[in-house]
Amino acid sequence: MEGFRVLCLLLVLSKLVISAKSQLSTNYYASSCPQVEGVVRSTVQSHFNSDSTIAPGLLRMHFHDCFVQGCDASVLISGPSSERTAFTNIGLNGFDVIDDAKSQLESLCPGVVSCADILALAARDSVALTGGPNWGVPLGRLDGKRSSASDALNLPSPLESIAVHRQKFADKGLNDHDLVTLVGAHTIGQTDCRFFQYRLYNFTPTGNSDPSINSPNLAQLQALCPKNGNGLTKVALDKDSWTRFDVNFFKNIRDGNAVLESDQRLWGDDATRAIVQNYAGNIRGLFGVRFNFDFPKAMIKMSTIDVKTGSSGEVRKVCSKFN
Ligand code: HEM
Structure with a gap:
């Protein structure tokens, strides 16, 4: 009986998730705030013109938002122990872009456009600005009411x-193919030496570097990240x-x-290697079409x-604060 109840509860919960997703639509703001896409695009563009690092910054921020409590702008809340203060979020870049777009949208359509939607649009625009594909972003997310560093x-x-x-x-409903494709976001942006420096020195029990790094690249990375450096030098995730x-x-x-160990390990697993190879090597991959x-x-x-939709969320007035 208890098992049956749990099963029913799970069914109801999974229906709620599906129905929340199906309430999203690329036309969500068509009548309530038709300027939304234009405002976000021009704001990202103008910040990008003076600092191109905001493009990878916004793309990464969207990933960090979605993987913690869902895509609900929980990463944008500021405060002593909010999500963005977590050590996993150190170095996130682009908060001012979202705040800028939000304040313009609050003047045009007060209380209508969620911060979570602005971030999803800004991530898409960042990809397009760096020469990647464009796509229609399903909209209608609400902003969450919880943000905790421990999450x-x-x-x-x-x-x-x-x-x-x-x-x-x-756990987030994403398969191997999605994993490799999404990690392909590392085609733009940089990493601090501290995230991979351990691969360069004393990586093996015999004191050698990670054998999966090819020799010319090893020498370059060691020059960028010396053994006793502070680990804060920025290095391109995609060297070319x-x-x-x-x-x-x-x-x-x-x-x-590859610079990050986890990126290089995609070549060591049969399933992920096949996907990497497909993007890297064949005719379709050659021009990036696939x-x-x-x-x-x-x-x-x-x-x-x-x-989040319905009463589980809100449209924040200011992206860094709950209403
Ligand atoms: C296995 C999953 C992933 C791991 C372990 C990972 C890890 C990292 C690390 C360590 C950095 C460097 C951060 C820094 O130095 O401050 C980074 C940067 C970045 N990540 Fe990921 N990442 C993953 C997946 C993703 C996904 C799914 C996306 C987006 C769809 C993404 C987008 C980015 C971008 C664009 C950067 C560059 C940020 C910048 O230059 O400001 N990553 N990632």
Whole structure:
């Protein structure tokens, strides 16, 4: 009897999740705030013109938002122990862009556009601005009412195995294909030395570096991140074209040039290697057609994780504060 009750509860919960997702629509603000897409796009563009690092920053921020409590702008709340203060969120970049877009939208359509939707749009616009694909973003997410640093501790770490990442993505409804495609976001942006420096020195029991790093790349990375450095130097995640959204990142994995250990490990697992190879190598991959086709689909899946609708959320007046 108890088991039956649990089953019924699970069915009801899964229906609620499905129905929350199905309430999203690319036309959600068509009559309530038709300017939304234009305002977000021009705001991202103008910040990008003076600082192009906000494009990878916003893309990463959207991922960190969606993987913690769903895509509900919980990452934007400021406060002593809010999500954005978690050590896993150190270095997130682009909060001012969201605040700027939000204040313009509050003047045009007060209380209508959620911060979670602004962030989803800004991530999409960031990809397009760096030469990647464009797509229609389903809208209608509400902003969450909870933001706690402790919730963000389970975000994927570059030190974890593919098996752990596979499970963390599966927990969010994302499969191996989505995992590889979404990690392809590392085609733009940078990482601090501290996230991979351990691969360069004394990685093996015999004191050698990580053998999966190819030799010329090892020398370059060691020059950028010296053994006793402070770990804060920024290094491109895609050494050939870190400001362009393209498939060089996958070629770098294939060639032993990935920077983060977890990115390189995608080549060590049969299932993920096949997907990397597909993006890096064949004729369709050559021009990025396949990656550009798959990335929007995976982003739409990610950007609808545990979205809030109805009384479970609100439209914040200011993105960094609950109403
Ligand atoms: C297995 C999953 C992932 C791991 C372990 C991971 C880890 C990391 C790490 C360690 C950095 C460097 C952060 C820093 O130095 O401050 C980074 C940067 C970045 N990540 Fe990921 N990431 C993952 C998945 C994703 C996904 C799914 C996306 C987006 C769809 C994403 C987008 C980015 C971007 C764009 C950057 C560059 C940020 C910048 O330059 O400001 N990552 N990631």
